[in-house]
Amino acid sequence: MPKIFTNKKFLVAAGVVLILLLFLLWGRKSRGPISSHQVYTVTTGDITAKLHLSGTIQPLYSADVASLIDGRIKEALVKDGDRVEKGQLLIRLSEEDLISKLETDRSKYLDAKVKLNEVLNWENSPTYVNSKSQLETARLEYEEKDKTYNQNVQLYKSKAISKHDLDTSRLELERARANLAGAQAQFADVVAKGNQDAVQKARSEFIAMEIAFQMSQAALAHKEILAPYTGIVSVKRQSSTLMGQVEKSLSENRNVTAGEILMTIDDQSHLTVDVQVDEFDIFRVHSDQPVSITIPALPKEKFTGKVVSISEMGSETGNTYNVRCQLDNPSPRLKVGMSAHVEIPLEEKKGVLLVPVSALVKSQGQYGVYLLGGKEPRFQPVQVGITSDTSAEITQGLAAGQKILRYIPVGLAEGG
Known part of the structure; x- marks a missing residue:
């Protein structure tokens, strides 16, 4: 009776080779013919590199309102969230106490x-x-x-x-x-x-x-506390009766001390967004640079603005720098504290070779695209310049009119 070869190692190795062959054959067949929407013709155009950053809406001008003297509140004429005009009476202190003193x-x-x-x-x-x-x-x-x-x-x-x-x-x-x-x-x-x-x-x-x-004598002249400018009231005082809760109004007959901050007035006619810019990009940002601002809570509205200040000191938590952007056209619907997305254009080039970002692939540390023209797409190394959300500048490796794959299909090996 003939001896049957039963070496287990050989059988396992043979099985692995067979699976790899089937996978490669399936991959080639699965790609099938390349459709026209997968093909991109390299052309020239304009491109702008941008920073995409996030922050929150804040007032450009915000002032703490404090009592200049010791006294007792006789009338509190505003509460948290009220809109006040410049020079409006906010708080009146007791005149009787001041005269007695x-x-x-x-x-x-x-x-x-x-x-x-x-x-x-x-x-x-x-x-x-x-x-x-x-x-x-x-x-x-x-x-x-x-x-x-x-x-x-x-x-x-x-x-x-x-x-x-x-x-x-x-x-x-x-x-x-x-x-x-x-x-x-x-x-x-x-x-x-x-x-x-x-x-x-x-x-x-x-x-x-x-x-x-x-x-x-001077205290009598400060018995009335006025708004420094037009804005929204935010009461700052901590309640002595509700532990841990911030009171939303200032009650009458409450004693105040000189220098005590009673509220903040936020001027919401001048709004800003503070964003953090990486140390590698901060040198490409400058004052008066135009920006685009979108508010997730107001998706149909678009806002423009400009850079108004750049911090000279980096943050304590990382190598970033604070950049303040002021809105040109603040809407009454904007509220302090809303989330905001900021786009800062860094560099613009005109008439350069462009390819879709989706066409780029990296193989062994080298960027490239898949060039068409033979039986199979082949990996073509390229040098990449600036990039935008959708496009990338090609400085070397391609010429206008060449056709490449817009997307990399499943099964196409990198660099193959």
């Missing part, structure tokens, strides 16, 4: 002024004159008691007065000496209150009170 500061200022004048003319002040007078009275009394005591000592020696009278005279002298010492100490303290340190302290207190008084 003004009177308090006025009183402190006048007291400080009197004190400074008194220190500057200290030797003529009632305090100084009175203290000096008391010192002189104490000195005269002491001199009189001392003279009397000395006389009594002589009288006692001559037995003209008693020991009791002498002791009484000595006590009066000691009391007068104590009074003189007290008057001298008090006068020294009074004199010190008029020295340079005292003058400097009084002057500093006066200046502080004067500034406070002037600020209170």
Whole structure:
């Protein structure tokens, strides 16, 4: 009985070869004849390279509205989302509180002024004159008691007065000496209150009170908060009663502090879109460069604009630069925060060889197209210039009039 060859490795290899042969035959047959819509005739034309970027609609001008003074809201005349005109009254602060503070500061200022004048003319002040007078009275009394005591000592020696009278005279002298010492100490303290340190302290207190008084006077001029320009109100203050929620209005009788931001006014007559441009493209973008802008939420409307600013510093998260584009024709339907797509034309060429982007294929690192003219399409290497959404410039490898495949059919091997 003949021996049947049953080497498993050989059978597996033979099966793989058979499958590959069938796949190649199927691929050639599956391509079939090339239809006319698959053929593209290389021609010349114009092409523009563009950047396609995304961003959001933002106001060009946006101002924080803050209270310039401490106060209490008497009337809040606008709420979140309101449209206001330049100079429109937004908030009125309580005038009663401001007047009360003004009177308090006025009183402190006048007291400080009197004190400074008194220190500057200290030797003529009632305090100084009175203290000096008391010192002189104490000195005269002491001199009189001392003279009397000395006389009594002589009288006692001559037995003209008693020991009791002498002791009484000595006590009066000691009391007068104590009074003189007290008057001298008090006068020294009074004199010190008029020295340079005292003058400097009084002057500093006066200046502080004067500034406070002037600020209170000026505060009355800032009791009304006005809109800096026409725009939409966005309340910024955080609610103290609703934790984590931003309040949409400013309630009356709420205290505010100087410098506190209460709202933002967005001027929606001048809108922009900020986009991030890669470092390799940023040198091809310049100010006043025209742009096209589309809004996904408004697909039927087209907008134009221009580049108005280019950041000098790259972003922290990547090698991109912020480019601000301003809309030429903002529509009332546009809203801050809407998504936007921006096209920035980078380079335009006229009368160059063009092929569809769909015709390009890359084989072993080399771009090319499939050239027609033989039995089978053959891979033709090309040099590619600038590209647009649909076309590519060919700088080398093709000539006008040559025919190529517009699309690469399934089964056509790259470079084959």
